[in-house]
Amino acid sequence: MASHDSLMFFFLAGYLAFLIILVNHITFPTEVVTGPVFLGGAFFVFIVINLTREVIRRVKAAEENLKLLNDSLEQRVAERTRELQHSQEFLKTVIDSLNDSVAIIDVKKYAIVGVNAVFLKESGMMEDEIIEEHAMRLPMIVTMSAAHRTIFVPCGDGRFRKAGNGRACPL
Numbered sequence: 001m002a003s004h005d006s007l008m009f010f011f012l013a014g015y016l017a018f019l020i021i022l023v024n025h026i027t028f029p030t031e032v033v034t035g036p037v038f039l040g041g042a043f044f045v046f047i048v049i050n051l052t053r054e055v056i057r058r059v060k061a062a063e064e065n066l067k068l069l070n071d072s073l074e075q076r077v078a079e080r081t082r083e084l085q086h087s088q089e090f091l092k093t094v095i096d097s098l099n100d101s102v103a104i105i106d107v108k109k110y111a112i113v114g115v116n117a118v119f120l121k122e123s124g125m126m127e128d129e130i131i132e133e134h135a136m137r138l139p140m141i142v143t144m145s146a147a148h149r150t151i152f153v154p155c156g157d158g159r160f161r162k163a164g165n166g167r168a169c170p171l
Contacts (some may be wrong), residue, residue: 010040103130
């Protein structure tokens with residue numbers, strides 16, 4: 001039994017004893033009963049106040065820990081976002097520096113997710129007309145790969161081959 005439970009029991013027993021004295025008209029000094037009962041009640045209130053303070057302290061500590069974790073997470077997300085943007089800018093720079101026409105296709109959706117300037121010039125289209133367009137709707141893209149993203153380069157006759165495989169265009 002916890003200390004606050006025993007104090008509650010003591011307070012209840014004293015209160016019942018006080019009621020028995022009053023109901024039965026027993027001549028007994030009530031101060032002998034009420035003094036310890038009120039003292040037990042005071043201890044109980046003291047314990048409740050201390051428990052409340054402890055709970056409040058723990059809640060504040062948990063809130064502070066949560067705030068620190070949230071700040072740390074936000075910082076990591078910001079760092080990762082910067083890294084991802086840098087990586088995308090680098091990829092765009094590399095693709096735009098190629099002399100070949102390049103389209104990047106997300107083959108899960110069969111959507112074009114990127115093209116270089118040479119591709120735009122050769123296709124005569126604007127980038128916003130091509131990005132997210134289904135690759136099969138464009139006549140110059142006729143081959144897909146099982147890879148998540150595949151870069152295709154033109155063969156010169158309207159057909160494309162997978163970039164980097166070192167093979168010439170099929171006849």
